[in-house]
Amino acid sequence: MKTLLNNTSNASNIINGFTGFNRVKVTNSSNENNSGSKFHFSTIKTAITGENLLKPKANTEMNLGQIPNLRDVCLNLFNTFFINDAPYSALQFVPILEKLQTINQDQIRRFLLNPETNHVLIQNDLIKVVLIHWKPGKISSIHGHPSGGCVFKVLQGQVEELRYTTDASPQLLSSSTYMAGSMAYIDDRMGYHAVGNPFNSPAVSLHAYTPGIKK
Numbered sequence: 001m002k003t004l005l006n007n008t009s010n011a012s013n014i015i016n017g018f019t020g021f022n023r024v025k026v027t028n029s030s031n032e033n034n035s036g037s038k039f040h041f042s043t044i045k046t047a048i049t050g051e052n053l054l055k056p057k058a059n060t061e062m063n064l065g066q067i068p069n070l071r072d073v074c075l076n077l078f079n080t081f082f083i084n085d086a087p088y089s090a091l092q093f094v095p096i097l098e099k100l101q102t103i104n105q106d107q108i109r110r111f112l113l114n115p116e117t118n119h120v121l122i123q124n125d126l127i128k129v130v131l132i133h134w135k136p137g138k139i140s141s142i143h144g145h146p147s148g149g150c151v152f153k154v155l156q157g158q159v160e161e162l163r164y165t166t167d168a169s170p171q172l173l174s175s176s177t178y179m180a181g182s183m184a185y186i187d188d189r190m191g192y193h194a195v196g197n198p199f200n201s202p203a204v205s206l207h208a209y210t211p212g213i214k215k
């Protein structure tokens, strides 16, 4: 992947759509930990099919309509490992998530009734995909995304992201609010972050990471 995307939003930005992204050329030079063994990755690619890609629980919940039907986007996210070479980066998921349109409101309404709020849709050595319902007031801890990083897309409501320095006493670097349809990318070269919903309405976001299992 030659041309990648980088979120360079400034403090207190409110970003609609993808205008907050500047196209920049980056290297994956610090992603050696994600280069892995080609044999190992090819083994995973061969073992995973459209039938067993989703976690069984997520598959059941999609069948029951308890979480939105994201089968196609999950498959397309996984397929990016066939068209990109290691070291992998969550930036390779951006073109797929850009195409993901707003989720059907009936599916969102049913999802918001689900008492569980964190749903792991896929998790294997290559990729982890998590669908999160952010109830008003729910905020994550400050955390990092080493190696290939994380990209997330807001599917409903608004999500706030606070970015911090990566030292022992993280200092606030920026605050951004992402509207439905917006995306952001982060890895540890850019800082740590906390994500949440300080607003009055529920929010939903889809997060994709690589690698999928922290070593």
Ligand SMILES: [Fe+2]
Residues within 6 Å of the ligand: 143, 144, 145, 150, 193, 195
């Ligand atoms: Fe995160």
